[in-house]
Amino acid sequence: MSDFPAETDVAIIGAGPAGLFAAFQCAMLRLRCVLIDVLPEVGGQCAALYPEKPIYDIPACPAVEGAELIANLERQIAPFNIPRLLKHRVEGLSGQRGDFTLTTDQGSSLHAKAVIIAAGAGAFGPNRPPLDGLGAYEDSGAVQYYVRRKADFKNKRIVIAGGGDSALDWALSLKDAAAKLYLVHRRDRFRGAPESLRQLDEAVAAGQIEKVVPYQLHGLRGADGALSGVDVIDMDGTTRTLDADVLLPFFGLATDLGPVARWGMDTQRSTIPVSPSNCETSLAGVFAIGDVATYPGKLKLILQGFSEAAMAAHAIHPIIYPEQALHFEYSTSKGVPAA
Known part of the structure; x- marks a missing residue:
């Protein structure tokens, strides 16, 4: 300039x-x-x-x-x-x-x-999960690593993956807008402020958030960049499919x-x-x-x-x-x- x-x-x-x-x-x-x-x-x-x-x-x-x-x-x-x-x-x-x-x-x-x-x-830059076909869902916005506009997630089925502050904060922030919200973590212990953990327990008890533990991301379902489900797997190899429109992985x-x-x-x-x-x-x-x-x-x-x-x-x-x-x-x- x-x-x-x-x-x-x-x-x-x-x-x-x-x-x-x-x-x-x-x-x-x-x-x-x-x-x-x-x-x-x-x-x-x-x-x-x-x-x-x-x-x-x-x-x-x-x-x-x-x-x-x-x-x-x-x-x-x-x-x-x-x-x-x-x-x-x-x-x-x-x-x-x-x-x-x-x-x-x-x-x-x-x-x-x-x-x-x-x-x-x-x-x-975000730590990306090692999932097949991830790029197509990133391009369409079905997989996102940052939340810039909460309004974009209104009435969406959301899967949030991670166990730290970002995952907790966004789960609590988006729970009222989401049609369904899953919080996936490999263990039933989250790293967050005591007040955030208290709010998480309240939201789970009220049915606003479903904890999916102990599970990890395993695969994506959908076509042409449109996400329909997220596969998760536990330590014993048992899989489960979560109906989803958006995946938000928060792995730092x-x-x-x-x-x-x-x-x-x-x-x-x-x-x-x-x-x-x-x-x-x-x-x-x-x-x-x-x-x-x-x-x-x-x-x-x-x-x-x-x-x-x-x-x-x-x-x-x-x-x-x-x-x-x-x-x-x-x-x-x-x-x-x-x-």
Whole structure:
């Protein structure tokens, strides 16, 4: 884009919740910043994977959908007119603390004095079940890995497979819209918040959800991409067919740091170890926050990414203004700086 700057104080890679809040924190400290993301819109997984999924652990928000959370973060940074470079994947990072050069797959380059990596799960995609003929049902939408519009599932016979938070949350969220909802898992134990487990028990008792345990996915029935049933099998080899219009397998995301892994910093199983005091990586001047960052006691919660964003921004300030002491002030005292 023509008005995209050639240089900035802080390059923020990733425009999900942590990246957006990092932009706000940098702007509050009068640090110029740029948001860069490979996706065509800001929001990361919240926008791309679950815009209508309620999030319950954001402070002061009893429940907020992913898209609404991103819209609120956008409003928060709107006064600062922060430049963003979307549909660009950062391929290269060279230089040193105070003088980095970033290059993208679209041929753009940016000079920055510090870098914040807020890349979430990195390059992410679903773990797909090994079922014959899966591709045709994916193409038709009969098998989906993300729920973008709950209205699309109204009066559908839905099979949800998985035993973690995503499977539980979507089962509870879709139970009122579905004509029938099955929850398939290989054992009668689910990994979820105690309140979600309590709600699941209530929904099962009320006949809103049928637990199919201990079973695993075994096959798909239908023709020309139209799903009519899902075969499941138990540990003894007994099979059962569930009448279904839609299959939603939630087996987690396959993540990949991509080019980030080649930038010379320490990595650990698709995450980046950081100092818990300031979120700096092993490469001086480069910081990591959100799901991509790891340290002892790390919790993969959006709220922790927000805290890390603030710590990283404050740690970067002396890199940009080495002669200027930073006196911490609450936002209630200093307000929002003029653009």
